[in-house]
Amino acid sequence: MAKEGRTARQSDIARLAGVSQTTVSIILTGRARENSIPQSTQDRVMAAIRELGYVPNAAARSLRGGRNGLIGVHTYEAVFPVTSEDYYNEFLVGIEEKAVEMGVDLVLFASTQGADGTRSIYGSGANRLRLADGAVLLGVERNDDELERLASEGYPFVFIGRRDTVSSLMPYVVPDYDSALRDVVTQLKDVGHGKLAYVGNRMRNNPQEDRLTAFTRHAELLEIPTTTPQFLSPADLDTDRVAQFIKDDVTAVLVESWELAVALSDAAASAGIAIPGSLSMVCLDIGPRSLAVDNWSHIQVPRRELGRRAVALLMDLLDGRITNDHHELLPVTPPSFATIARPRPAPTSATRIDG
Amino acid sequence: MAKEGRTARQSDIARLAGVSQTTVSIILTGRARENSIPQSTQDRVMAAIRELGYVPNAAARSLRGGRNGLIGVHTYEAVFPVTSEDYYNEFLVGIEEKAVEMGVDLVLFASTQGADGTRSIYGSGANRLRLADGAVLLGVERNDDELERLASEGYPFVFIGRRDTVSSLMPYVVPDYDSALRDVVTQLKDVGHGKLAYVGNRMRNNPQEDRLTAFTRHAELLEIPTTTPQFLSPADLDTDRVAQFIKDDVTAVLVESWELAVALSDAAASAGIAIPGSLSMVCLDIGPRSLAVDNWSHIQVPRRELGRRAVALLMDLLDGRITNDHHELLPVTPPSFATIARPRPAPTSATRIDG
DNA sequence: AAAAAGTGGTGATACGAATTACTACACGAG
């Protein structure tokens, strides 16, 4: 059935069907009507295609400028992390779902990973991304230069997340942290909290900055006092720190990562501080599946939906339905009341024991 | 730095460096020595490359060169299952790892999924896999016809797993269930077990058949009696069934899936039968990560390694280092002694109470 | 002195598909 050696190309089909290569191309790109190719010819060509098992050559198509139905996915961290309680997997679920719906295939750019494990689009010498019609990029590492270069080359891509410096150059989808933090602060105010603390990671990244900015903004707008944000490693979030919160009349703590949430839970337990009885806690990131995160109040980034929207936006971009300045915010699920409770009335100074 | 619009190509560099495009290509493909291009010319060209921010066009390269550095991955079930306690993820970890090492990219064939959720290579008319240089296929669904067709078309692919009817047509990697079951049966015999039961799923698939065959074979070779294999849904593995095992002097049960292991644990607990005190249990499949599978004796399929080897074999196949009849067995980790124990001496008939 | 080998390149072409710009013919209207 299949000729040995070479794979079939359009000219093979053309010969078999007794037409020119041009005609085959016209039929395959769905412009048969406007070029008045009769049904009989179309049928002959389609039969030949089936007989030879023809599949368009993706490289040739993209070289010429056409579509090849490939959507790239490039993450600045490993796609399938070995620490498999995997943050990215959920994005990929969404990306794959949407790809299936749109009938395109996904290219996971593994070759963009250097020997040292870092990932770079241009690092490997060639911009492999060009093999695909466009790409979805994600990752928290700061590679603004690459993004800028990619955009300046006119390569169509969508970013999941936001980069202040270059975000105007490309469409992106991003969780609506501003609304989320407004909801959190409102929620805390509504149940009666009077003073909030914010504990961030020592390592900073863009989403974390967004959350902190939003927190500061809404705490101010809602006129709820806060302590100065602290940036701690989990080890530093110890009993002393918890004691200080209590001393400072802090009744609720926002922590930026699940590692900090674990540390705070442990420290509070050691210090005999009940959560949420004496101290409410909200986690601003979700942990791995294996942790019982439902036991903490936390905001939930719609990772699956972000993946889906990113693919949808990319297709829109390719079809010219949107431009590079199209940005989308996706709602973030507000926290449950697991570790948010009405604070106890502050003890009077008379009952307070000073060490 | 980057010119607006078009990206630089070799002829741009050539013009800037005052040489021909051929020379640029020669230098870039590292054949400067053998073509006696002096260092001075190389330097000029490299400078021009840097100045223009040139990056080779991957599409043009693969069009010219044949290979495009894409490795397809096709699973007969969703690649990123929504039920994310994901069996396939571990294979993909291995596949991606190896792809990174080999410097190739992965194509996840999402477009091969039909509207009904089933996946078929030829479903869309054309064999989309041809887009990649070769592919790794996995999945337990029985699509032998497709595999056969694919092989007959000369498409290079490697299967993870084994299909009796068509396995001679392609290279595959497969867990060494025969050795694994030999080890299990030996292990059970060595600690003193006298009679084994085998409980399989009602839904049969190829790996399960392989395990059962191996079990039967080795039980016979080692002259250890067994009950007739039973194929049950987890719900049917109830206290009655457990009571029957005891009545039949069965001291160890091999279950084919973690669902059955859960059912057996529960049923035994309800029936007051201690595991492994009164009944040893070995699970022949591993469950999702979230389950504490380490609490059961189970054999462990080296899924990551299977993924890695599959990619390695595919590259070997593409480079002509192996042929279609190359098959590899990968060792399966034998069970721990978590739920394997020396059986209690069988009660004498005098002490047995008949209902 | 002629032949061979080395140096430093260049021009033309092929890869496969898409597109632009044609051609050749039939038919009806004016």
Next chain:
DNA sequence: CTCGTGTAGTAATTCGTATCACCACTTTTT
């Protein structure tokens, strides 16, 4: 009988890179 309008195509060109077949000149070997 000629003009216009479909109909049913095709030839030539393009995308960016790699490679093959050369070329012109110099140096070394026979």
